[in-house]
Amino acid sequence: MRTYLRPALAVLLLALVVWPERFSWLFAPFAPQGGPVIYSRTSLLSLSLNHLALVLIATLAATLVAVGMAILVTRPFGAAFRPLSRTVTNIGQTFPPVAVLALAVPALGFGEGPTLVALFLYGLLPIFENAIAGLSTVSPTVLDAARGIGLTRLQRLIRIELPLALPVILNGIRLSAIIALGTATIGSTVAAKTLGEVIIAGLLTNNTAFVLQGGLIVGLFAVLLYDLMVQLEQRISARLGL
Amino acid sequence: MIEIDGLSKFYDNKAAVDAVSMTVETGTITVIVGTSGSGKTTLLRMINRLETADAGEVRIHGEATDSLAPHLLRRRIGYAIQGHGLFPHYTIARNIGAVPALLGWPEDQIRARVDELLSLFSMEPAQFRDRYPAELSGGQQQRVGVARALASRPDLLLMDEPFGALDPIIRARAQDDLRRIQRALGSTILLVTHDMEEAIRLGDRIAVMDGGRLVQHGSPTGIIRNPATGFVAEMVGGVERPLRLLSLLPVADIVEPGTAPGEAIAPTTNLRDALALCLWSGRDALPVQTDDGRAARVTLKAIRAQAQGPG
Numbered sequence: 001m002r003t004y005l006r007p008a009l010a011v012l013l014l015a016l017v018v019w020p021e022r023f024s025w026l027f028a029p030f031a032p033q034g035g036p037v038i039y040s041r042t043s044l045l046s047l048s049l050n051h052l053a054l055v056l057i058a059t060l061a062a063t064l065v066a067v068g069m070a071i072l073v074t075r076p077f078g079a080a081f082r083p084l085s086r087t088v089t090n091i092g093q094t095f096p097p098v099a100v101l102a103l104a105v106p107a108l109g110f111g112e113g114p115t116l117v118a119l120f121l122y123g124l125l126p127i128f129e130n131a132i133a134g135l136s137t138v139s140p141t142v143l144d145a146a147r148g149i150g151l152t153r154l155q156r157l158i159r160i161e162l163p164l165a166l167p168v169i170l171n172g173i174r175l176s177a178i179i180a181l182g183t184a185t186i187g188s189t190v191a192a193k194t195l196g197e198v199i200i201a202g203l204l205t206n207n208t209a210f211v212l213q214g215g216l217i218v219g220l221f222a223v224l225l226y227d228l229m230v231q232l233e234q235r236i237s238a239r240l241g242l
Numbered sequence: 243m244i245e246i247d248g249l250s251k252f253y254d255n256k257a258a259v260d261a262v263s264m265t266v267e268t269g270t271i272t273v274i275v276g277t278s279g280s281g282k283t284t285l286l287r288m289i290n291r292l293e294t295a296d297a298g299e300v301r302i303h304g305e306a307t308d309s310l311a312p313h314l315l316r317r318r319i320g321y322a323i324q325g326h327g328l329f330p331h332y333t334i335a336r337n338i339g340a341v342p343a344l345l346g347w348p349e350d351q352i353r354a355r356v357d358e359l360l361s362l363f364s365m366e367p368a369q370f371r372d373r374y375p376a377e378l379s380g381g382q383q384q385r386v387g388v389a390r391a392l393a394s395r396p397d398l399l400l401m402d403e404p405f406g407a408l409d410p411i412i413r414a415r416a417q418d419d420l421r422r423i424q425r426a427l428g429s430t431i432l433l434v435t436h437d438m439e440e441a442i443r444l445g446d447r448i449a450v451m452d453g454g455r456l457v458q459h460g461s462p463t464g465i466i467r468n469p470a471t472g473f474v475a476e477m478v479g480g481v482e483r484p485l486r487l488l489s490l491l492p493v494a495d496i497v498e499p500g501t502a503p504g505e506a507i508a509p510t511t512n513l514r515d516a517l518a519l520c521l522w523s524g525r526d527a528l529p530v531q532t533d534d535g536r537a538a539r540v541t542l543k544a545i546r547a548q549a550q551g552p553g
Contacts, residue, residue, distance in 0.1 A: 148316060
């Protein structure tokens with residue numbers, strides 16, 4: 001079933017983004033009398049690409065920082081910082097993204113900046129926690145053997161620890177990316193160009209058709225991205241012989 | 243030749259290893275036996291500097307081990323451990339070739355060495371080369387672990403309870419394999435175990451450790467015949483001592499002219515097996531094969547004389 005479902009969803013998403021007016025019949029019942037059915041102020045394609053770019057940049061940055069921190073606090077010299085760094089990332093997670101946006105706007109102005117900051121902070125925790133879990137569950141016997149046959153500290157990290165932790169780290173990146181994909185919609189409240197613009201326009205004008213359009217597209221992106229990353233993880237795990 | 247010279251390690255001012263000195267001859271197996279907490283593993287790990295020694299030094303062919311960076315030293319010393327420690331994300335070939343790769347051997351030379359070692363351990367190279375450790379049985383994983391330790395033809399091979407995780411039948415086979423391969427390659431091996439049976443089976447020399455000290459170092463027969471302390475006597479096993487002694491001696495040592503009923507046994511059979519055969523078949527003597535076809539035998543009486551203790 002999944003073999004049919006995946007391309008079908010992808011085609012549906014592509015059609016919704018590239019030829020939105022073809023779906024007028026579908027959304028018309030939800031539009032207000034005489035009001036517009038399809039969002040046309042900005043092209044859905046450019047909003048989608050911008051939305052994805054924000055998610056990609058924020059997730060990449062969060063990955064670099066979170067994995068870097070996880071590596072540091074799992075080394076003997078960094079162990080003392082483990083509780084502190086956990087607290088910091090946890091705070092990043094407990095702060096509501098809207099609050100981060102509100103606080104970041106005075107510093108960074110309207111637009112993509114505050115959204116990136118919010119997505120970045122929000123994305124740190126899952127990646128950080130998973131990276132710590134992945135790095136600290138590498139078998140001690142394997143690490144002892146790696147040391148015993150003469151791998152240097154850096155070689156052990158790059159050749160043994162990171163590859164073995166990779167599936168768990170990817171799991172965290174996937175969670176983080178999915179959260180960012182949804183959260184990015186809120187960025188449109190501070191004028192970031194995301195698919196949230198469609199939803200917010202719908203809410204402001206009581207146009208359920210817009211809300212449904214934006215929501216459907218974001219939802220489909222989330223489902224497909226999730227699926228893509230699960231497949232990637234499985235393929236990597238298989239290649240690692242795990 | 244490996245010289246261990248006054249090696250000590252302290253934890254909280256208590257000696258885990260207390261001024262241990264011994265010499266390991268090139269091409270021999272020395273087995274370090276002791277109970278847990280005797281310091282045997284710490285001693286082993288100080289040799290490739292996985293633990294730092296608080297006093298003393300180790301010399302390999304006259305060269306002090308602390309003249310090299312630890313990771314460079316370790317690439318020259320094979321290391322095999324209980325539970326094999328194979329890298330799960332490396333194929334068998336990459337696991338075995340790990341140290342040669344670190345040493346910068348050319349690709350084709352590594353491949354040839356991997357195939358050579360797999361064949362030596364009775365594993366078909368074409369069948370095993372590209373598989374992952376998780377796809378192998380425990381016995382096969384363990385063999386790959388030893389093969390990895392031998393890959394770069396190290397000066398010395400350290401083994402820490404290498405067969406501890408195997409069931410008895412597979413363990414006996416692994417021990418025989420190790421003995422055969424060590425003879426074939428002329429490797430120098432230092433092996434740690436808590437199992438005196440294993441020590442007697444494998445060791446050219448046995449070193450018994452107790453409470454961080456080396457209490458006796460000698461040949462297996464020497465240790466069984468004249469244990470230096472009560473602890474060593476206990477380790478070599480009160481009631482099993484005569485049988486262990488017999489297991490070290492070949493029939494050839496006490497063969498005499500004469501005839502006996504039944505099928506002839508090989509002169510390399512050990513006396514414990516010969517005794518078992520006598521008892522099982524109710525015979526007082528067994529015929530022994532000879533090169534020139536003359537009648538030879540080994541008698542129960544002669545076996546008994548060999549098993550008798552000094553007192």
